Amino acid sequence: MTVDTAPTPEDDTGFDPNGVRDEDGHINQIWLDTLRDHLANEASADIIEMMAELHPADMGDVLEALGRGERLALVQTLGDRFDYSALTEVDESVRIDLMELLPNADIARGVSGLDNDDAVSILEDMEQVDRDEVLSALPTFERLNLRRSLDFPDESAGRRMSTDFIAIPPFWTVGQTIDYLRKERDLPEEFYQIYVVDASYTVLGTIPLDKFLRSSRQTKNEAIMNTNVLLVDANVDQEEAARDFERYDLIEVGVVDEGKRLVGVLTIDDMVDVIHEEATEDIRLLAGVGDEEISDSVWDALKSRSTWLFVNLLTAILASSVIGLFDVTIDKMVALAVLMPIVASMGGNAGTQTMTITVRALAMRELDRRKINRLVFREVMVGLLNGLIFAVIMGVIAALWFRNTGLGAVIGMALIVNLFAAGLAGILIPLGLARLDIDPAVASSAFVTTVTDVVGFFAFLGLAGLWFHLF
Structure with a gap:
């Protein structure tokens, strides 16, 4: 049997004008x-x-x-x-x-x-x-x-926690607990486990709801509770708490104060928000825009961005001063001015790739001494091999472009030096800033770019000057 239903009123754009969101998920x-x-x-x-x-x-x-x-x-x-x-x-x-x-x-x-x-x-x-x-x-x-x-x-974690949770004594039975839950009006709207506590609200164990519902009414709570309980200190950073959720696949975890008393719970929906906020913050800091949001005013956006643009200006002046040291060399061959940005740009991009991997690993606390040594070796080798690959490619292009084999050799060697330096700077600078308790997401970009610009210009123009002097 076919049942006809009235069509949903739609306009010519293809979505329901009575709905708050359009087909792309935006506000209608x-x-x-x-x-x-x-x-x-x-x-x-x-x-x-x-x-x-x-x-x-x-x-x-x-x-x-x-x-x-x-x-x-x-x-x-x-x-x-x-x-x-x-x-x-x-x-x-x-x-x-x-x-x-x-x-x-x-x-x-x-x-x-x-x-x-x-x-x-x-x-x-x-x-x-x-x-x-x-x-x-x-x-x-x-x-x-x-x-x-x-x-x-x-x-x-204390700012993020909910103070609504269910705590019961260990000597209660499952039946007593069920009767309590049925009669008590002031219960959390949603909960995933029951906390077993002593008189001082120290957590003795937890009972997942699936295990609780499968137990007989006569069973005491202490007999079915999990005693291997992960708890979060209320003073710990919310990012640390979110990392525990990710590492141990948690849905809910208890929060305790300095006296180890249960004061609240964190749930997965709150931690998803934290993970999103922290990731967004790191992305903004890497770009030098602080805590800027789409809804901020022109003045707020200006204040957020101008500080790091000023830092970048100073580093650009430093890179330009290196170019100034080789003005005589540049005068001898205009092609050097054409090719300089290629060396600096390749180094900057390679450094940013390594820096991004390193900053994320630091943010996720994934690096110990063994992993750091392995990562340094890997990134240096990647930088060196990339340098060799693109040295050959760009050397051939430059030689054909300007009909000068020597110029192709110079830019090839400069790329090897700069991509090697980029790999090294991209990992050592964030690690060094972290060691100095400076957020690597904030400051790494400016320093890595400065290193790759200075090394790139110095290597390219220095090798070019040496080449002209010898040949």
Whole structure:
């Protein structure tokens, strides 16, 4: 039997205009324009209808797509219907700007009842005075939990953890625990394991839900609990915690304070966000753009980029000064000026390849002494072999281009020297910066580029001068 269904209304672009996202996953422009019209006309009922049942992630993208005044109007129109967890889905600059516009009383109502980690991510961006005012308006228990989390260092496991977890004594039976879970109203919305603790909340073991549900009601919790438990210190960096999730394939892990007492849990959804944030941060730092975001203003982007551009200017001047040492040599053959950028560019790209591999390995804590020695040897050999390969290719091209065999030999030898130096610099510079407790993702690029430029120019022009002098 065939059942006919009414076709979904679509416009000529091929996607449902009633949906918030188009076929590419972006905010549907027709939907967004409709929302903007309703905001301009203060059509509250239509706005509420459009935003009803919207996921916080979609709500966050909508907020980023709207202008500054439109965001405020949307939040104020929705009132208590606005899910403040959407603020954890937007760029930091958008979140801070919106919260500066909202009254603290509204923020207090919004964060009340949110998961601890979501509330902390919102409150930590506020000025201390405003934060204290918001916290003072919250219920006592919730306020104390949030203050405790905010006392942990920035980007620590304590800031990321949820304080909602299930802890039971070891002498309870499975049946007692099930009865407790059925009767207790204030339970986490989702949980993956049960924590067995003593009177001081020291973790004795954990019970995965699959094992728990397969056990008889008469079985005591201590008989089925896993005693080999991995726990995370609340003060440890969130990136370290995320690395544990990746290494041991975790879904949830308990967080303990200095006294080894259970204070919260980290779950895989939070760690996915951490991994994404840390990877994004490293990419930005390698490019010298700091913590810049798409939603930042022109002034913020300018401040983020100008510092490292100034450093690059100084290093470029250093490279140019090397060229200046060989002005007489360049005057003898204009072809040298044509070929110089090739040597520097090849060295710069090769150095960047090695540097990227090294910085990632350092970030993932993959390097020990044995691996470092192996990596240094590998990258030096790769640089040397690449130098030989491209020396032959570019030497032949230069010789045919300028009808000068000697010039082909010079640029070939220069490429060997520079690609060898690039491989060495690309690994030793990040390792040296890490040893000095300087983030290699921040400073490596400028130093590696400087080395390859200086070595490339010096090798090429120096060998050319020597060649002209001898022949």
